[in-house]
Amino acid sequence: MSTTSATTTDLALPGLEASDVTVQPDPRHFIERGPQKRLMVVSGRSHPDLAGQIALSLGVELGEIELETFPNGETYCRYKESIRGADLFLVQTGCDPVDQNLMELLLMIQAAKLASAKRITAVIPWFPYSRQDRKAKPREPISGRLVADMLQLAGADRVLTMDLHAGQIQGFFTIPVDHMTAQQLFARHFRDLGHFGDGVVSVAPDAGRAKVAVRFAEMLEADFAVMHKTRASRDQVSVTEVTGRVRDKVAIVGDDVTTTGATLIAGAQALREHGATDVWVYVTHALLSDEGLQRLGAAKEIAGIVVTDTVPIDPLKKPENLTVLTVAPLLAETIMNVFADDSVSAIFGGENQLF
Numbered sequence: 001m002s003t004t005s006a007t008t009t010d011l012a013l014p015g016l017e018a019s020d021v022t023v024q025p026d027p028r029h030f031i032e033r034g035p036q037k038r039l040m041v042v043s044g045r046s047h048p049d050l051a052g053q054i055a056l057s058l059g060v061e062l063g064e065i066e067l068e069t070f071p072n073g074e075t076y077c078r079y080k081e082s083i084r085g086a087d088l089f090l091v092q093t094g095c096d097p098v099d100q101n102l103m104e105l106l107l108m109i110q111a112a113k114l115a116s117a118k119r120i121t122a123v124i125p126w127f128p129y130s131r132q133d134r135k136a137k138p139r140e141p142i143s144g145r146l147v148a149d150m151l152q153l154a155g156a157d158r159v160l161t162m163d164l165h166a167g168q169i170q171g172f173f174t175i176p177v178d179h180m181t182a183q184q185l186f187a188r189h190f191r192d193l194g195h196f197g198d199g200v201v202s203v204a205p206d207a208g209r210a211k212v213a214v215r216f217a218e219m220l221e222a223d224f225a226v227m228h229k230t231r232a233s234r235d236q237v238s239v240t241e242v243t244g245r246v247r248d249k250v251a252i253v254g255d256d257v258t259t260t261g262a263t264l265i266a267g268a269q270a271l272r273e274h275g276a277t278d279v280w281v282y283v284t285h286a287l288l289s290d291e292g293l294q295r296l297g298a299a300k301e302i303a304g305i306v307v308t309d310t311v312p313i314d315p316l317k318k319p320e321n322l323t324v325l326t327v328a329p330l331l332a333e334t335i336m337n338v339f340a341d342d343s344v345s346a347i348f349g350g351e352n353q354l355f
Contacts (some may be wrong), residue, residue, distance in 0.1 A: 002354070003035035012239075012288035014204050015222065017055050023353055025182075026169060027129060032207045032332025037087055037339065038086045038087060038118075038236050039058070039060065039086070039087050039092065039335075039336075039339045040060075040063045040083060040086045040087070040088050041054060041058065041062055041063060041087070041089045041335070042058060042062060042063040042065050042079070042088065042089070042090050042108070043055075043062050043065075043090075043091045043295065044091065044092035044101065044104050044105055044108060045067055045093070045094075045101070045104065045349045046093045046101040046104075046312075047091070047093045047095065047125070047309075047311065047312050048184070048308075049251045049312065050093070050258075050310075050312070050326075050327075050328055050331075052089040052192055052311055053326060054091060054123075054328045054331050054332045054335065054336050055256065057328055057329050057331075057333075058332045058335065058336065061200070062205060063079070063081060063083070063088075064079070064080035064081050065080060065108070066075065066078045066079075066080055066254065066333045067108075068156070069099065069100075069271065072269040073211070074101055075104050075127070076140065077099070077104065077107040077108050077111050079111060079115055080291070081110070081117075081323075083112055083115050083116075083117045084115060084116040084117070085116065085117070085118045086117050086118060087111065087117075087118055087119050087121075087159075087162040087339050088112050088117040088118075088120050088121065089121045089123050089253060089332075089335050089338075089339075090105065090108050090109065090112070090120065090121070090122050090123060090334075091123045091125075091304050092105040092123070092124060093102065093124060093125045093126045093310055093311055093312075094124060094126045094127055094129075094130075094311075095126060095229065095287065095311040095312060096287075097124065098128050099126070099130075102147065102150075102167075104129055104254050105124070105151075106151070106154045107154075108148055108153040109122060109155050109156050110154045110155055111278035112155070113154070113155030116180075116345065119157045119158065120155060120158070121156070121159070121160055121335075121338060122158070122159050122160070123149055123161075123292050123331065123335065124144060124160070125162050125235055125285075125311070125327065125331065126161075126162070126170065126257075126285045127131065127144070127147070127161045127164060127224040127309045128147060129143035129144045129146070130144050130164055130165040130166070130169055131144075131165050131341065132144050132168050133145075133165065133166045133168060134166075134171055137279075138143070139216060144169050144172060145172045145194070146311070148169070148172035148305070149172075150172075150199030150344070151177055152173065152174065153182050154309045156175065156179065157175060157176075158175055158177075158338065159173060159175065159177045159178070160177075160178045160180070160331075160335070160338065161177065161178070161179060161180070162179070162180045162181065162182060162282040162284065162308075162310055162327065162331075163180070163181055163182055163256045163259045163285065163310075164179060164256075165185075165227055165257060170281055171304070178334060178335055178338060178344045180327075180330060180331070180347075181284075181345070181347070181348060182284045182308050182310075182325070182327060182330070183212070183215065183216055183219065184219070185308065185314065185325050185327065186216070186254065186282045186306060186325070187216065187219035187220060188253060189240070189282075189306055189323070190220060190280070190282075190306075191220065195220070195250050195252060195280065196222060197220070197221050197222065197248055198221075198222075198223070199248075199250060199302065200220055200222035200223070200250045200251075200252060201217070201222055201224065201225050201244065201246050201249045201250070201251050201276075201322055202214070202216045202217035202220060202222050202223070202224050202225070202252055202254070202305060203224075203225045203244070203246065203252065203253045203267070204224075204225070204226040204227065204252050204253075204254075205227055205229070205240075205253055205255050205263065205267050206226075206227065206228070206229055206255075207226060209219060209254070209255065209256075210226050210312050212254065213225075213226065213254060215253060216252075216254055220252070222252075223244065223245060223249065224244060225242060225244025225245065225251070226242075226244060227241070227242050227243075227267055227270060227271075228241040228242075228243065228282070229255075229263070229266070229267070230263055230318065242271065242274045245277070246271055246274050246275060246276045247274060248275060248276075248277060249276060249277065250276070250277055250278045250279075250280065251271045251278070251279045251280070252279075252280045252281075252282065253267055253268070253271070253279065253282075253345050254281075254282045255281075255282075255283050255285070255304065256283070256285060257283065257284065257285040257286075257287060258283045258285075258286060258287065258292070259287045259288065259289075259292065260288070260291075260292045261288060261292045261293075261295045261296040261299070262294065262295070263279050264283070264299075264302065264305075265295065265296070265299045266299060267279075268281065268299065268301035268302045269301050271301075272301050278303040279301060279302055279303060280302070280303050280304050280305075280306070281302055281304070281306070282305070282306040283305070283306075283307050284307070284308050284310060285307075285308070285310050285311055286307035286308075286313060286322075287311055290317055292312075293317050293318065293322070294319070296319060296321075296322065297319025297320065297322065298311040298319075298322060302321065303321070304321050304322075304323065305321055305323070306322075306323045306325060306326045307321045307322065307323070307325070308324065308325050308326070309323055309324050309325070309327060309328070311324050330347075333347055333355065334347060
């Protein structure tokens with residue numbers, strides 16, 4: 001005589017397939033132990049202020065970790081408390097010094113893996129080398145793919161990042177990648193300033209950002225335009241044409257990253273020449289040197305610049321026309337959803353896939 005375990009219920013409603021009915025697991029088939037989950041947030045040395053704000057939003061303190069740099073430049077890492085069985089979130093952004101911060105993150109991940117952390121999530125607000133996502137010329141590396149391989153080899157189980165330079169970077173990974181966006185933060189800020197409606201136009205700095213600019217225009221109930229540019233070098237561009245009506249409108253130009261500010265200033269000049277009354281700029285990742293900050297602060301063509309704190313900005317060197325929005329509450333909410341195994345895209349209403 002043989003017995004067969006029931007895999008479906010006999011009480012299925014008419015019109016429903018058996019596979020549509022949620023079947024509870026047999027209590028004899030698992031062991032349940034508690035406490036089941038423990039969330040911990042640990043910060044690297046790249047952006048401790050942001051990590052502290054994230055922990056504050058979550059209602060926890062940052063985990064204790066020892067990070068040192070030896071005289072020969074090598075990095076030392078050791079967790080000063082047990083992380084065994086923890087759902088660990090490591091906060092490290094890809095700002096300068098990029099290679100040192102990246103190596104530090106890799107060591108933090110491996111140390112956590114060897115210390116038996118249950119799940120390791122690398123929280124990387126600015127993903128380093130993301131602009132090197134393809135071979136643009138012969139004999140070049142695909143650096144973004146290499147960074148993805150290194151994170152996975154070190155032992156990361158998940159990556160949480162913001163406003164990637166290109167959507168295909170998510171395909172470099174075989175582990176889950178949670179992609180967040182600051183578009184809603186920027187839209188709320190400009191609405192608070194009164195910049196929305198028919199008198200506003202959302203401008204894409206190039207054709208590659210057109211889809212993002214269209215969605216931003218929808219958030220502001222505004223028009224849409226796109227600039228076409230030629231690039232003489234990595235940091236020098238010239239705008240050749242503006243497609244769309246910008247005359248007598250407030251133009252808002254959005255980009256994911258800026259390093260020198262030259263592209264933003266060139267775009268603002270072109271928009272002014274085409275009749276825009278004011279030009280505002282927003283950038284998620286402000287990888288600006290001291291010279292870049294001064295250049296943007298002195299640019300009379302730009303009414304204001306809005307950035308986020310995905311990378312640290314020295315408040316003493318910040319120009320008066322630059323506003324910094326914090327992404328800490330957004331990162332904290334995303335971390336909590338990941339910890340609770342809830343949807344991340346639900347935070348953005350499914351609008352976090354920009355590409």
